[in-house]
Amino acid sequence: MINKIGQVMLYVNNQDASKDFWTEKMGFEIIADETNGPMRWVEVAPKGAATSIVLHSKEFVAKMNPEMYLGTPSIMYFSDNLDALYKDLQNKNVKVGDIVEAPFGRVFNFEDAEENYFAVCEKK
Template sequence: MISKVGQVMVYVHDQDAVLEFWTEKLGFTVMADEQQDGMRWIEIAPHKDAETSIVLHDKDFIAKLDTGLNLDTPSLLFYTDNFEPLHHELIEQGVTVGEIVEMPTGRTFNFADPEDNYFAVREMA
C-alpha cells in the first residue's frame, strides 16, 4: 500500500525561472539540483524536513523521451496556518494571486508561477 506522497513532478519549459519563483517568492529550499545524461531535475520543498517535495523537470526533454506521460501541471493544494499574511506577501511580490474564496472545505486562493501554472492554498484552522 502507498504510505505517503513522496514527490510531485512538475514539467516546465524554463527550470531556472520556475526554480527562482519557488525559492524567491515562496521560500522553498533546493533539496537537489542534479543532471545526468542530458536530463536535469531540481527537487524543492517548503523546508529541509518536509515529507513531500516537488521535482521540476524540463518539459521539452521529457516529451522527447516519449514516455506517454501527461505533461500538464498537476493540481497542487498547499496548506498554511499563515493564510492571510501569505496571500498578502505573494501579492506584494508581484505574484499572480486570486481572490480568497470561501469553500466548503475552508478558505482558499490560487497563485500562478511564471509559466501560468496555477496552484492552490488552503487555510489550516
C-alpha cells in the same frame, strides 16, 4: 502499501525560472539540483515538508516519452497563516486570486512563473 506522497513531478519549460519562482517567491528550499547526462532535475520543497516538487524539463521528458502527460497537476497547498502568505505573495508580485470561502475552508489560487495555477487552503 503506500503511506505518503513523496514527490510531485512538475514539467516546466524553463527549469531555472521555475526554480527561482519556487525558492524566491514561495520560500521553498532546494533539495537537489543535479544533472545526469542530458537530464537535469531540480527538487524543491517547503522547509521540513514530507513531499517535494521535482521540476523536470518538459521538452526533455517529451523527447524521452512522447506519450507522457505533461500537463500541470492540480495541487492544493496548506497554510496555517493564509492572510500573511497572501499579502507576502502580493508584495512579491505573484498573481493571486481572491481569497474565497469554500466548504473546507478559506482558499486562494496563485500563478507560477509559467502561468500554471495552484491553490492554498488555510489549515490551522
